[in-house]
Amino acid sequence: MGNDMAEAEPTAKRRVTIREVAERAGVSMATVSRVLSGNHPVPASTRARVLRASRDLDYVANAHARALVGGGRKMVAVVLRQVTSPFYAQVAEGVEAEAASRGWLCLVGTTGGDPQRELEFVQLMREEGARLVILVGGVVEDDAYRERVAHYAQALDSAGARLVLCGRPAPDPDIPALVVEFDNEAGAHAITGHLLSAGHRGIVFLGGLPGNTALDARVAGYRAALAEHGLPPEAAHVVDCGLGRAAGHRAMTQLLKETPDFTAVFAGDDMVAAGALRAIAEAGLRVPDDISVVGYNDIPLAEDFNPPLTTVRTPAEELGRAAVRIALRDPEHAAGAHHLLGTHIVVRDSVQPPPQAPRDAAPDRPH
Amino acid sequence: MGNDMAEAEPTAKRRVTIREVAERAGVSMATVSRVLSGNHPVPASTRARVLRASRDLDYVANAHARALVGGGRKMVAVVLRQVTSPFYAQVAEGVEAEAASRGWLCLVGTTGGDPQRELEFVQLMREEGARLVILVGGVVEDDAYRERVAHYAQALDSAGARLVLCGRPAPDPDIPALVVEFDNEAGAHAITGHLLSAGHRGIVFLGGLPGNTALDARVAGYRAALAEHGLPPEAAHVVDCGLGRAAGHRAMTQLLKETPDFTAVFAGDDMVAAGALRAIAEAGLRVPDDISVVGYNDIPLAEDFNPPLTTVRTPAEELGRAAVRIALRDPEHAAGAHHLLGTHIVVRDSVQPPPQAPRDAAPDRPH
DNA sequence: GTGAAAGCGCTAACAA
DNA sequence: TTGTTAGCGCTTTCAC
Numbered sequence: 001m002g003n004d005m006a007e008a009e010p011t012a013k014r015r016v017t018i019r020e021v022a023e024r025a026g027v028s029m030a031t032v033s034r035v036l037s038g039n040h041p042v043p044a045s046t047r048a049r050v051l052r053a054s055r056d057l058d059y060v061a062n063a064h065a066r067a068l069v070g071g072g073r074k075m076v077a078v079v080l081r082q083v084t085s086p087f088y089a090q091v092a093e094g095v096e097a098e099a100a101s102r103g104w105l106c107l108v109g110t111t112g113g114d115p116q117r118e119l120e121f122v123q124l125m126r127e128e129g130a131r132l133v134i135l136v137g138g139v140v141e142d143d144a145y146r147e148r149v150a151h152y153a154q155a156l157d158s159a160g161a162r163l164v165l166c167g168r169p170a171p172d173p174d175i176p177a178l179v180v181e182f183d184n185e186a187g188a189h190a191i192t193g194h195l196l197s198a199g200h201r202g203i204v205f206l207g208g209l210p211g212n213t214a215l216d217a218r219v220a221g222y223r224a225a226l227a228e229h230g231l232p233p234e235a236a237h238v239v240d241c242g243l244g245r246a247a248g249h250r251a252m253t254q255l256l257k258e259t260p261d262f263t264a265v266f267a268g269d270d271m272v273a274a275g276a277l278r279a280i281a282e283a284g285l286r287v288p289d290d291i292s293v294v295g296y297n298d299i300p301l302a303e304d305f306n307p308p309l310t311t312v313r314t315p316a317e318e319l320g321r322a323a324v325r326i327a328l329r330d331p332e333h334a335a336g337a338h339h340l341l342g343t344h345i346v347v348r349d350s351v352q353p354p355p356q357a358p359r360d361a362a363p364d365r366p367h
Numbered sequence: 368m369g370n371d372m373a374e375a376e377p378t379a380k381r382r383v384t385i386r387e388v389a390e391r392a393g394v395s396m397a398t399v400s401r402v403l404s405g406n407h408p409v410p411a412s413t414r415a416r417v418l419r420a421s422r423d424l425d426y427v428a429n430a431h432a433r434a435l436v437g438g439g440r441k442m443v444a445v446v447l448r449q450v451t452s453p454f455y456a457q458v459a460e461g462v463e464a465e466a467a468s469r470g471w472l473c474l475v476g477t478t479g480g481d482p483q484r485e486l487e488f489v490q491l492m493r494e495e496g497a498r499l500v501i502l503v504g505g506v507v508e509d510d511a512y513r514e515r516v517a518h519y520a521q522a523l524d525s526a527g528a529r530l531v532l533c534g535r536p537a538p539d540p541d542i543p544a545l546v547v548e549f550d551n552e553a554g555a556h557a558i559t560g561h562l563l564s565a566g567h568r569g570i571v572f573l574g575g576l577p578g579n580t581a582l583d584a585r586v587a588g589y590r591a592a593l594a595e596h597g598l599p600p601e602a603a604h605v606v607d608c609g610l611g612r613a614a615g616h617r618a619m620t621q622l623l624k625e626t627p628d629f630t631a632v633f634a635g636d637d638m639v640a641a642g643a644l645r646a647i648a649e650a651g652l653r654v655p656d657d658i659s660v661v662g663y664n665d666i667p668l669a670e671d672f673n674p675p676l677t678t679v680r681t682p683a684e685e686l687g688r689a690a691v692r693i694a695l696r697d698p699e700h701a702a703g704a705h706h707l708l709g710t711h712i713v714v715r716d717s718v719q720p721p722p723q724a725p726r727d728a729a730p731d732r733p734h
Numbered sequence: 735g736t737g738a739a740a741g742c743g744c745t746a747a748c749a750a
Numbered sequence: 751t752t753g754t755t756a757g758c759g760c761t762t763t764c765a766c
Contacts, residue, residue: 013525013526013527014526014527015496015526015743017742017743017744018743018744018745019743019744027752027753028752028753028754029743029744029745029753030745030746030752030753030754030755031751031752031753033744033745033746034745034752037745040751041751042751042752043751046751046752058518058522058525060490060493060494060522061494061743061744062435062494062496062742062743062744063431063491063494063495063496064430064431064432064434064435064439064495064496064742064743064744065431065435065742065743065744065745065758066494066743066744066745067431067744067758068429068431068432068435068742068743068744068745068757068758068759068760069743069744069745069746069757069758070744070745070746070758072431082460083450083456083459083460083463083475084453084456084457084460084667086451086453089450089451089456090451092450093449093450093451093477096450096477100484105491106476107474107475108450108474108475109473110460110463117467123427124430124472126427127427127428127429127430127433128430128431129382129429129430129431151425155425155427158380159380159381159382160380160381245667245671274668274671277671278670278671300451300612301641301668301671303645304612304641304644304645304668304671304672304673305671305672305673306671306672306673306674307673382759384758384759384760385759385760385761386759386760394736394737395736395737395738396737396759396760396761397736397737397738397739397761397762398735398736398737400760400761400762401735401736401761401762404761407735407762408735409735409736410735413735413736428759428760429758429759429760431758431759431760432742432758432759432760432761433759433760433761434742434760435741435742435743435744435758435759435760435761436741436742436759436760436761436762437742437760437761437762
C-alpha cells in the first residue's frame with residue numbers, strides 16, 4: 001500500500017527530515033511544521049495529506065532542532081546515588097510518574113555517591129537544557145558541598161531552570177533552590193520512643209554517618225527521645241558504620257562480640273536492619289526475643305524480613321512526586337522554600353519488651 | 368577574583384552562548400569551538416584566554432545545537448516496566464555503569480508494562496537521537512508485539528541506531544535487533560531438579576503468565592525436569608497468577624485453602640516467593656519444614672527472607688552490561704545475534720525434604 | 735593560526 | 751490558507 005519508498009535510493013542511515021515530508025505532501029516545510037505542532041489552523045485536506053506523508057515516511061521530528069528554536073522539551077533530571085537502593089528507586093519512580101503525568105521527560109542519573117560524577121551529571125543536564133534538576137539523598141554537608149550546590153543553583157537559575165534538593169539541605173536559605181525532605185528527626189524520635197515504651201533502655205543506633213545530614217538528624221531524634229525518657233546522654237550508643245546491608249552486617253557482628261549491654265537496635269535504614277538481622281541470626285540469637293530491631297524507610301520488602309520489620313515509613317514515592325509538583329506548581333515562590341514531609345511508624349514483629357535475663361556476650365552458635 | 372561579571376547587565380534567564388565567550392576572549396566563535404572541542408591545534412596562549420573566559424562565564428555548550436551539527440551525544444536508553452523492581456533496577460544499573468564507563472549518557476524510561484507508553488518512549492528516543500535502545504523484560508509475544516518490535520527495529524536501524532532486546536524474543540531472526548537474555552529454561556530445569564532431588568513430587572509452579580516468554584520458558588524447564596524424573600505430565604501444576612509480591616501472596620493463600628497435595632512451591636520470581644512465604648507463614652505453616660519454596664532471580668534481599676531463599680541467580684547487572692557491551696562491540700555483527708547468559712542455583716534455607724505426614728488442608732491459624 | 739560563512743532541522747514571524 | 755525568510759547555537763570547511 002503506497003510504499004513506493006522502495007524505489008527511493010537507500011536512505012543510508014539518515015533520519016528523514018521535515019523537508020522530505022513536505023516534498024512528498026507537496027507543501028512547504030512550514031505547513032508540515034504547522035500540522036505537526038497542531039497549534040495553527042490548517043484545512044483538513046492539507047492536514048490529511050501531510051499526516052499521510054509523515055506516516056508513510058515514519059517521520060519523527062529531530063528533538064534537537066526543535067529544542068534549538070523552541071524552548072526545548074520539558075525535561076526533569078533526577079540524580080541519585082544508585083537505582084538499586086529500594087528507597088531511591090521509589091523516589092525516582094515518584095518523580096517519573098509525576099513528570100510523565102505532565103508530559104515531561106524524566107532522565108535519571110546515578111553517581112555512586114561520587115561528587116565528581118554528580119557535578120558532571122548536573123553539567124550534562126545544563127547542556128541538555130533540563131528545566132528541573134532534582135538531587136536526591138543525604139550528603140555530608142561540608143564546604144565543598146555548600147560550594148557545589150551554590151554553584152548548581154546559581155547556574156541552573158540563570159538558565160531559567162530549577163534545582164530541588166530532596167533529603168539534603170540547602171547551604172543557604174537565599175539560594176535559588178527548593179528543598180523537600182522528610183522530618184528525619186521526628187521519625188527517629190518516634191521510633192526510639194516506641195522502643196523505650198516497650199521497656200528498652202539499652203538501644204544502640206547502628207548506621208551513623210557523621211556529617212551526613214539525614215543520619216545526623218535521625219541520631220538527633222534518637223538522642224532527644226532518650227533524654228526525654230530521663231536517660232543520661234551516655235545512654236546513647238551510636239555506631240558510625242554508615243549505610244548498606246553489608247555495613248550493617250559487619251557492624252552488628254562486631255557489636256555482638258564486644259558489647260553485650262543492649263537489648264535493642266535502631267538501624268539507620270532498612271538495609272542496615274537487614275544486615276543486622278542476618279548477623280543476629282548468625283550469632284544464634286532471636287529477634288525480637290533476644291534483641292529488638294527497628295529500621296527506617298519501610299522499603300517494600302521490609303515486611304518480608306525475618307521477622308517482619310518494625311520501621312519508620314517514609315513515603316518515598318510521594319517525596320519524588322512532591323518534589324516535581326511543588327517545583328512546577330509555583331515556580332517563583334518555590335525558590336528558597338523548605339518542605340517537610342511527615343513520617344509514621346509501621347509496627348510489625350521485630351520489637352518486644354527486653355528479655356529478663358541478660359544474655360551471654362558471645363553465645364555458641366548452633367551448628 | 369576577576370569577577371567583573373558583576374558589572375555585566377543581568378543575563379535574565381538566558382544561557383550564555385559561545386558568541387559571548389568569543390567576545391570576552393577577543394577571538395572568533397570558531398576559535399572557541401576549536402579549543403573547547405580540543406580536536407584542533409590552538410596555541411597555548413589563545414587557548415588559555417578562551418578557557419579563562421569560558422570559565423568566568425560558566426559556559427556550557429548547548430547540547431542541542433551541538434547535536435544538530437555534529438553526530439549528537441552518545442546516548443543509550445533503557446526501557447523497563449518499573450525501576451522499583453529489584454531485578455529491573457539491577458539491569459538498569461548494569462546498563463548505566465557500562466554506558467558511563469564509555470562516556471555514554473544513559474536515560475531510563477519506565478512503562479508500567481503499557482505497550483502504548485513503550486511505543487511513546489521509543490518514539491521519544493528516536494526524536495532525541497538515542498544511538499542504542501534497550502528494551503528489558505519478558506512480554507507476551509502476540510502479533511501486536513511482533514509488529515511493534517519489527518517497527519522499532521526498522522525505524523531505529525534506518526536512523527543508524529541499534530535495538531537490543533533484553534530477556535524478550537526477536538519476532539524474527541532477520542530483524543535488525545540484538546537479543547541478550549538468560550537461559551530461563553535451563554535455570555528452571557535446574558532448580559526444579561533441586562526440588563526433585565530433595566524428594567519432592569508435588570511441586571507447584573506459582574506465577575505463570577501465559578504468553579509471557581520468560582515465564583513460559585521457566586514453566587517449560589519445570590515440566591521438562593518433572594518429565595525427566597519420570598513424573599507424568601499431570602504432575603505439573605502451574606498457577607497462572609502472574610508476577611509480583613501481591614499476586615504471589617494471593618495465589619498462595621488460595622492454594623493453601625484448596626489444594627493440600629503439594630510439598631514444594633517454585634515461584635516464578637523472588638517477589639512472588641516473598642508473597643508466598645508470607646502467605647504460608649500466615650497460614651501457620653513453616654518453610655521449609657512443612658513446605659519448601661524456591662524463587663527466581665536472586666534479588667539482593669532474597670537472603671533476608673524468612674527463611675533465606677533458595678533461588679536461581681540471574682546476574683542482572685551483568686545482563687545490562689552485556690547488552691551494551693555486545694551492542695557496541697561489534698555493531699554490524701550484532702544485528703540478529705542471540706546471546707544466552709547462564710544462571711546457577713543459590714542454595715539457602717528454604718528447601719528441605721518433604722514432611723512424612725500430609726498436612727491438613729487448612730490448619731487453624733494461630734492467633 | 736584564525737576568521738568568515740555555510741548549514742544542521744526546525745519554528746515563527748512576516749508576506750502574499 | 752500557505753510559502754518565504756530569518757535565525758536558534760554550534761561545528762566545520764575554506765580562505766586568508
